[in-house]
Amino acid sequence: MGASIVNDSRPTSIRIFLADGTPDGLRLIDKSNWTGRAVVVSRSEIERALARPELGQPGVYVLVGTAEDGAPMLYVGEADTLGERLKQHVAGKEFWTRVVAFTSTNEGLNKAHVRYLEARLLQLARQANQWLLENGNKPTPPPLSEPDRADAEWFLDEMRLIFPLLGIDAFAAASGQARAHAAADTSRDEPPMLYLAERGGEGRGREVADGFVVLEGALARAAEVDSIHDHMRDMRQQLVDRGVLVTDEHALRFTQDFRFSSPSLAAGVLVGGSANGRICWKDRAGRTLKSLQDARAGVA
Structure with a gap:
């Protein structure tokens, strides 16, 4: 699948909830008519986020930071239990300063879905070639039924509307x-x-x-x-x-x-x-x- 442009010019509503009352603290992002939710938190505040029920679910996530030469860098991953995987990255990856994790509010994402989303995000980031990627692997999307693939692509489109609000434009090709x-x-x-x-x-x-x-x-x-x-x-x-x-x-x-x-x-x-x-x-x-x-x- 190619890197389509996510812009249909329809007005929409996105709510950002400041869980601890500060603009740079733990944030929860919801969008109207969407079953997904984003959890955004800095590395220094990760302990607070790990207690959230959202991070006890399957999901896909992006670690954001900079390379040694100052270039923006990211790592894309997926997990059955987001919190457990992020704990591993606290000890195992040095570059990142912030994480954006996506999960479902109605348990609508399973292992196959999040593996598909991970593969598609990596595909988009490599096609765009705007940020450095810390990932060394190139996973292929797992086989999904046609309805499940359509649901996953819809979820992906909603994610791609939220990323730019967070200053992450790694998944959009400059040509678009x-x-x-x-x-x-x-x-x-x-x-x-x-x-x-x-x-x-x-x-x-x-x-x-x-x-x-x-x-x-x-x-x-x-x-x-x-x-x-x-x-x-x-x-x-x-x-x-x-x-x-x-x-x-x-x-x-x-x-x-x-x-x-x-x-x-x-x-x-x-x-x-x-x-x-x-x-x-x-x-x-x-x-x-x-x-x-x-x-x-x-x-x-």
Whole structure:
């Protein structure tokens, strides 16, 4: 199955319950007309979560953290008893700082379902190639009946609506972000195509809700300026290591669409140094991203 875009533009209600009354503490997330529930907790507060009845059930979970070089990293897993598995990860995995665990409020998930969800999440994360994956295995989805598979895919779609609310965009391919962003705004078809051509970098891209997508085929300058920031240098090396950037004669070519946290970071990777993305990225008429944003906001 491919990585479909989860965006049908239907209004919905999602409730986040702060179980201990603090925004960064234990959180329970429910969605209208959904039998699932997400439990979100930091590693430092995991003991409180382990006492929750939700973690005594089967479910699928994501450990979230950063790699040594600062890149966002995650681990996807499943368990018959979520709490027992998470206890093992407290002792066995160092990188993670937060866990998001999904289970059912009506005991609707069994072992086959959660194994299927784990395999599909890993499949989506690898296809998107936006975050580092700590998983070494590549499980295949277990065989399910057609009704059970449909139920599992529906559950997965609901999960994928919740992940971005938690700052986790690892399961959405960058190629779908601009279309999804446009689908949520009926006043325009899609964000305008923007172009960069300076200092040896050349490429196309589009704004998305939480960043900027550089499109496949863009060329980044191979050499870096002496004043490049460590973060920019590390980002370029990460993309090379993951095969997002490959050597193409005297440049580095993007092998896929890739989502950056800002237009300036996207521009900086292309030019090999600091860059103001709001000025560097322009539409076909030569208007800068800054001028387009100002016009949308009604700024004279």
